Amino acid sequence: MRDYIIRRLLGLIPILIGISVAIFVIMQLIPGDVVSGILGIEQTPELREMWERKLGLDKPLVEQYFNWIGKAVTGDFGESFRTGAPVFPEIISRFKISAELAILGCIIAWIIALPLGIISALKRNSVIDRIVRVVALMGVSIPNFASATLIILFLAKGFNYHTPVKYVGLLENFGTNMEIMLLPAFILGSVMAGSVMRMTRSSMLEVLRQDYIKAVRAKGAPEKVTIFRHAFKNSSIPIVTLIGMQIGSLMGGTVVIEQIFSIPGLGQLTLTGITQRDFPVVQGCVLFIAFVYVIVNLLVDILYTYIDPRITYT
């Protein structure tokens, strides 16, 4: 197991290098650069030259890349071209916010999806099952920016209510933080809930058809034990896989919700970095998101061994 984890972590290295090269190349290929953004209409050839020198953009591309990667391996992701702020602490502070949003979203998704998915599987083709399936389909197919805007509008018109606009950290003020985060988390969660629900249902159906469930029932086990200990636990591997992937993609993928609710998360940071061609920020964010994605999926793989002890890694 330990060897497996080490191997997986080592496997991260080529992934991160590959991504960093790709981002570097893409940032060079897309039109527009950070100096134009900084100077805007005021740019003159002299000012431009000064800024290129200041940001190290006058050096050959290969040298620029190696300068960056050389520092990055020591944990120094450089400073933002635009704001001069060190990139890594900024990413961490944004990550905490995105992670909170993602985790809350997942919890809400589970609360909605798991019971409904199980009920839907147990009462296959009943009215409840059909309703649940339609609702799940709606959850997946309504884009979150649409539901978010509509919900904000509904709350504003109906209740004259708006979530607090000033972001407050979880540890600073728990109540206000929850008030800011719950609504966007609910919107993210409701989208995730749709797919988790569908996965739970189909996975449960598959397991319930297995002979050992018949054996458990024949043995006279109470229905609760049959469903939760035997059926659900065994059907949860694909669900956990799905949730792992969703958490990973939520890291950078909540940008629209973050914009609508003015939440200063990782997605916003990445997007602002891209529009301003702020290379150190984009590079840092994308690598960090990739890192989190791989780690979350590694944790999911490790979780498998607890769900199904037959799974071992060597």
Next chain:
Amino acid sequence: MKKLFALVLALAMVLTLVPAMAEGNVLRYGAETEPAGFDPHTISSHASIRVMNQVYNQLVDVNENLEVVPELATSWEISDDNLTYTFHLADNVYFHSGRKMTAEDVKYSYERILNPDLGALGNSASYAGGVDTIEVVDEATVKMTLKAVNVAFLSSQSSSYCSIVDKDVVEANEGSLLRADAGTGPYTLGEWVADNHVTVNAYDKYFNEAGKASFDAIEFYVMTDASSRLNALRTGAVDLIVADTAMLDLVGENDPIQVISYQTRDYVGLFMNCGREPFSNPLVRQAVNYALNREEINDFAYNGTAAISGFIPASMGHWAVDVNEKDYYTQNIEKAKALMAEAGYPNGFETVITVGLEDGIRDMGMVAQQQLAEIGIKAEVKNEENAQYIDDWKAHNFDIMICHNGAGSDPNRGVAFFFSSTGSANIQDYSNARVDELCVLGASTTDDAQREAYYKEAINIILDECATAIVSCPMAYFLASPALQGYAPSASNTSDFSGVTLNK
């Protein structure tokens, strides 16, 4: 059903929490973009300047009538040769660090601007770039000598790019003011949570009684989503928001929300690349001007609220030239077709109209495309993302580009910067020897009437040679809660909150 149930649940959870309303006398401002740091000398972002205007001062200010008025300098003298400016500083100015501002700080600030390693925006001919020497006469007097006469020098020193900064703070922050406060303004720079908000707090030792902070704090929120911004205003989460013409449709007749507007000194229109065929031919450029129906464009792009304008808009006062007298400001398709035939394009040609992300610009591109089709010009509208647009702007890489420019506070900016052959924003490679000559004369003549004559001649030449097809001078909009009183933005200053109150 599930969604509704969960929504009610979420609502119940949310509403049981006591809403954390702003405490004290705080103005909450819903801005459209994220500031990019707060170094007044190196940052050109509007969102940053709005905040920096609360934190920093300059030697002089320009009022609504484009007159130069005192700020940190209470008075000044200009030598007979118009090369030396002696500024007398107010004696009760304190930096936010508590230290008294002296002539040394003014010298230091200008040296910082002129330092080639900083890449300061003020280090160009439009601002302080022409300063040759700076001399401290005594604690409250500073003398600047220019390399060449520049009549627009004084008014251009009102730009945030020419702010006076605290030497000690700059040095303590290793030369970077992006996140530090080295100002003298009515507010101090407070908390900055990027992509969410920046707060400025009232400074009780502000030197000018009239400009004193009228709020305990101002909170600038980043709300990129326009509908979120409007909803936040409706529900009282913010007091004032930046708006655009499209948002005005969402404010009803009896809506308690206030619409606050002012005529900008900006202009929007078609810039034709004079360095490229076929626009190098003045006849083609004239044809384009005759082909446009400016009212129609205006109705579509700005709901008819913008004023039909040239590149020195009527809001520039006596400097402006009345474009309604110009024949080519009235659509005349026959004339346009005749000009096209005369230029050798009886069947028109194909071209590209490059537009940026701004709604007004994009809409203008679409209408212009249709109108130009009437005289055989088949234009493709190319939508560009901001960085790419600036790139093409900088590289003069376009056939027709729709631009939204500011005419500045002096025609030296509005004419020379955009249309003289050496102007750094002359993106269309327009060149006319007489215009160049007039720009030099205009910048070096102190007699106002004579200057006006020079610039008007230049403006008329540029208009008549149809270097551009400027359409209109747009309005700028804000939406405010009914409680907000006394906010009167103008083209000279949109972020002056002195005297503004909230009657909650």
